[in-house]
Amino acid sequence: MTESNLADAATGARGGAASAPASRIRLMVSDVDGTLVNKAKEVTPVTVEAVRRLHAAGIAFAAVSARPPRGMKLMVEALNVDLFGGFNGGSILRRDFSIVEEHFVSPDAVRAGIAMMKPRGASIWVFADNEWFITDPGNPYVAGETRTVAFQPTVVDDFGDHLNRAGKIVFSSTDFDMLAQSEPELQALVGAGATARRSQAKYLDMTPPGTDKGHAVRAFARHYGVSLDEVAVIGDMPNDLPMFEVGGLAIAMGNGAPEVKERAHFVTLTNEENGVADAIDRFVLPRAPRG
Incomplete structure (x- = not known):
């Protein structure tokens, strides 16, 4: 053939x-x-x-x-x-x-993105300083992501200064439609401070701008x-x-x-x-x- x-x-x-x-x-x-x-x-x-x-x-x-x-x-x-x-x-x-x-996500974009997505019910994961930081270990996708990346998240009460050196912010949710609808809104909100795209139906990622x-x-x-x-x-x-x-x-x-x-x-x-x-x-x- x-x-x-x-x-x-x-x-x-x-x-x-x-x-x-x-x-x-x-x-x-x-x-x-x-x-x-x-x-x-x-x-x-x-x-x-x-x-x-x-x-x-x-x-x-x-x-x-x-x-x-x-x-x-x-x-x-x-x-x-x-x-x-x-x-x-x-x-x-x-x-x-x-x-x-x-490269890093703009700290202003990080904080603006979190302020937008948290009230919509998204769980927030911060990848910074060679670690993965979460505040909600009961999130249904944590176990699967742990298998994927082959290392454990670090549970924190507050993301603190790590937000200034974030390589990626992940907004995860079981509401796939919400994430899809939020994608263009999030990109418009953060502008040149980050790139906002879904990597999977359950994940909306913010990654460094221009990359x-x-x-x-x-x-x-x-x-x-x-x-x-x-x-x-x-x-x-x-x-x-x-x-x-x-x-x-x-x-x-x-x-x-x-x-x-x-x-x-x-x-x-x-x-x-x-x-x-x-x-x-x-x-x-x-x-x-x-x-």
């Missing part, structure tokens, strides 16, 4: 952009949750082997996530990545966790000396769309949100079906540099 036929069967052409998919790829950038890892938050052996095939073909690999950098340690080790980004691109780090770039996953892709491309039209990107949620706007080849996960699939050149399998490995073999490796 030709790639075109595969695209029609699994996937479909990119609906939200006029550009054709890149013909040559030298770097692949992946989202993590819902993409690179399965529901158990594992990088499967199938994915590890696929990334090794990428490297053997001369294609670099990097990852960016809404997670705090500390919560990406297992992924970094499993895939031996040289460069990765946390907080939706607010922090860029090397494999040894030394910092390339680090998103598109910013991370640009940073990775500079590091590897690769032009943006030679970058393949893959993700599943709306906060991955800034990657789609800058990469030369955009791939959506089979479990991705409808708006993400609409903006992709191709759609791969789900994260429970090793969708990243499938995308590597079907869409990226055929575009490996030759000679």
Whole structure:
């Protein structure tokens, strides 16, 4: 079956952009949750082997996530990545966790966001100073997030001075509609002080201003000396769309949100079906540099 036929069967052409998919790829950038890892938050052996095939073909690999950098340690080790980004691109780090770039949410934006979202019933999580601070350990999502980031939150009565050095603020709620409705309002409120986007239906994140996953892709491309039209990107949620706007080849996960699939050149399998490995073999490796 030709790639075109595969695209029609699994996937479909990119609906939200006029550009054709890149013909040559030298770097692949992946989202993590819902993409690179399965529901158990594992990088499967199938994915590890696929990334090794990428490297053997001369294609670099990097990852960016809404997670705090500390919560990406297992992924970094499993895939031996040289460069990765946390907080939706607010922090860029090397494999040894030394910092390339680090940005913070404006303290004024932090306080304004909390003042808006707390009365709406959102739980507030503050990621700062390499820790995760919460005031409500009974929140239904704390246990799952602990498994995801692989470290325990610190329970506090007050966030105090940590609000001045926040890499990410998360507003979590079981009221998904409220979070969706709040997203544009929150962005309008905080303006240039933060980027406000949902990373999952249950999470509305504030991350450093001017930094998103598109910013991370640009940073990775500079590091590897690769032009943006030679970058393949893959993700599943709306906060991955800034990657789609800058990469030369955009791939959506089979479990991705409808708006993400609409903006992709191709759609791969789900994260429970090793969708990243499938995308590597079907869409990226055929575009490996030759000679």
